[in-house]
Amino acid sequence: MNRPIQHNADLAARDLSVVWHPCTQMKDHESLPMIPIRRGEGIWLEDFEGNRYMDAISSWWVNLFGHCNPHINAALTEQLNTLEHTLLAGFTHPAAIELAEKLVSVTPPGLDRCFFADNGSSAIEVALKMSFHYWLNQGEPGRTKFITLENSYHGETLGALAVGNVELYRDTYGPLLMETIRVPSPDCFLREQGESCADYSRRAFSHMENALEKHAGVVCAVIVEPLVQCAGSMRMYDPVYLSLLREACDRHNVHLIADEIAVGFGRTGTLFACEQAGISPDFMCLSKGLTGGYLPLSTVLTRDVVYQAFYDDYEKLSAFLHSHSYTGNALACRAALATLEIFSGQDVIGQNHELARYMANATAHFQEHPNVAEVRQTGMILAIELVKDRKTREPYAWQERRGLKVYRHGLECGVLLRPLGNVVYFMPPYVISKDEIDTLARVAWEGILKAVTD
Structure with a gap:
């Protein structure tokens, strides 16, 4: 016709x-x-x-x-003729298993568990809730705050908006958002003439150190976009800030959430931006390039110690409470696997x-x-x-x-x-x-x- x-x-x-x-x-x-x-x-x-x-x-x-892309197209065609989707509660499928295995193998050391969601904002919501719920299960219900950077952006659902700091969004939706602790960004655009980006980022870290010293007992996590605040006018900072942040979070017993949704998968010169600081976060959020631009999918990778804090008898009611109908969609997982195959097959x-x-x-x-x-x-x-x-x-x-x-x-x-x-x-x-x-x-x-x- x-x-x-x-x-x-x-x-x-x-x-x-x-x-x-x-x-x-x-x-x-x-x-x-x-x-x-x-x-x-x-x-x-x-x-x-x-x-x-x-x-x-x-x-x-x-x-x-x-x-x-011919390689991703072929992988999706094969998957489409096998399985398009099944629920991931009580069921699983090869594409989700293989993708989780692959992500655990290529992300920074210690990220051993993979929780699938649908998009970048959803991944942020998962990480925020998971961090809070971890401390709740550990008997610390007073930890309810998150530390964020000024000029940051983490998505547009309410939790993600709350830990972001784009003024237009906060001015509009402020009454709906939880309160966060904001510290100045290490944005190297603000450095003094002649000052190196590394020196400025190091100097800017004093604000974060002060916030952690003051609020660590009520803070669940610090959330940052490693190296580039993309929606915040592509402002950039030096990896030394991440190194200092990892050490400070360990010292103050606070989680570190790395939002690599925009900067992951080779955008910054390494597969993941955190690699340039030689650090592993407690939670890493991935989306966008995860499927090569084909289908919505996101994931939160975390440590086994976090997973174990939720692993208990049903009667304890300690299980993590989050789901999406399309969690771990087979087509999206297969597109992500094909994307990672290109990374492994080419330089x-x-x-x-x-x-x-x-x-x-x-x-x-x-x-x-x-x-x-x-x-x-x-x-x-x-x-x-x-x-x-x-x-x-x-x-x-x-x-x-x-x-x-x-x-x-x-x-x-x-x-x-x-x-x-x-x-x-x-x-x-x-x-x-x-x-x-x-x-x-x-x-x-x-x-x-x-x-x-x-």
């Missing part, structure tokens, strides 16, 4: 009549085009009129090895180091632009901070939406750049070529020139 030819305008109109999109002021689409996507291949997305868009942000940081990390160096060189000249305060990079994440005045670092007013102008220019040139406010960033799939990086840098440069002169 022949299907009718579909056009961008028709699909956009249908969409806008029924769909409410995430992180979007829908009124913007009175002037901003909605782009229906027909297919994807590699780092490219294609609309219904043949226009192609380089996916420079990995479709919100999830895609690692390109759209419609992905080594290739990423080369691509990261090329991105740095391709954007080196951005450093001299009078409206660029900083070009910062950690592995395959590169960010360009636009400001009104380079010398004073005076920011543009957020109402001017300078980043939106870069986004519009990118779409006109076939590049998907979705800045975070006035921060333009690159977080491409790992299959990007050097020629494509050159194109990305050129379009971003042109977009920045337009954004700061209009």
Whole structure:
């Protein structure tokens, strides 16, 4: 049967009549085009009129090895013909078992148990509840607080929002959120002129040390995004902060939760960001790149000592209380296994180091632009901070939406750049070529020139 030819305008109109999109002021689409996507291949997305868009942000940081990756496609096809899903309460299946085994083997030492959830926010909820419930089972019900970093983001369910510190969210949903203990971020953008990132991160740790000394007896855990606060304008800090934090959490008998949802799976130059500090957290939250950008899945890895605190006779009512209907979905687990197979079969990390160096060189000249305060990079994440005045670092007013102008220019040139406010960033799939990086840098440069002169 022949299907009718579909056009961008028709699909956009249908969409806008029924769909409410995430992180979007829908009124913007009175002037901003909605782009229906027909297919994807590699780092490219294609609309219904043949226009192609380089996916420079990995479709919100999830895609690692390109759209419609042949290896992941084949694995999913095989799984689809075997088992699509079964409940994970009282039942199990090979994909979930193999994935848990693989994750235990590749994550930092001591993370021996794997609890599956559906998405990044859910993983954060699991880790928060698990830490609290651990202390409850240990006879310490007074531990109810979490220490978080300013400028952090951990998701948008209520628990995840509570331990995040994006002011817009807190201003809006504050009455619904539990109270947390916030300490200044080790964000190296704030360092003094001539001060190294390591020295600043070390100096900033005094705030965390003071908070732990003061509140350790009522704190369940400290939660951080290792090395990069992604939604917080891609602000970055040195691994020394994580080393100091691990030691302090041990000394004060407080859990450490590492939110590697955005920074895991090779984004920062190592498979997991915590590796650069040589530490193992008590809980590691993973999602996004876990399935290569194919299907929603997350996991919380934790230590066996935490698992044992819940392991008891039913009558004790000490079991962990959390579930999702699609926990450990077979298709998602198989996509994750196929993703990890690519890591084990190729020198992905080594290739990423080369691509990261090329991105740095391709954007080196951005450093001299009078409206660029900083070009910062950690592995395959590169960010360009636009400001009104380079010398004073005076920011543009957020109402001017300078980043939106870069986004519009990118779409006109076939590049998907979705800045975070006035921060333009690159977080491409790992299959990007050097020629494509050159194109990305050129379009971003042109977009920045337009954004700061209009």
